[in-house]
Amino acid sequence: MGANVHEAQNPSSENDFIHKMKIAAKEIEETKYWLYLCEHSKNYPFDENLKNQILEISKIVYKILNTSINTK
Incomplete structure (x- = not known):
């Protein structure tokens, strides 16, 4: 999980960030x-x-995910 969160810090898009956090x-x-x-x-x-x-x-x-999805 840590590697995925770390990778999400450099997303190619907002959708990519959400995908990696999921x-x-x-x-x-x-x-x-x-x-x-x-x-x-x-x-x-x-x-x-x-x-x-x-x-x-x-x-x-989950808070990061919910915030990211709801502000999209």
């Missing part, structure tokens, strides 16, 4: 899924701090 959002959802599996598994390590961090990152990315 990809980052999809990566966030995938990360949430893997953390969920780790949290509910006895065989994988889990760190509650990682879960909290991804939730904070997702709030930021």
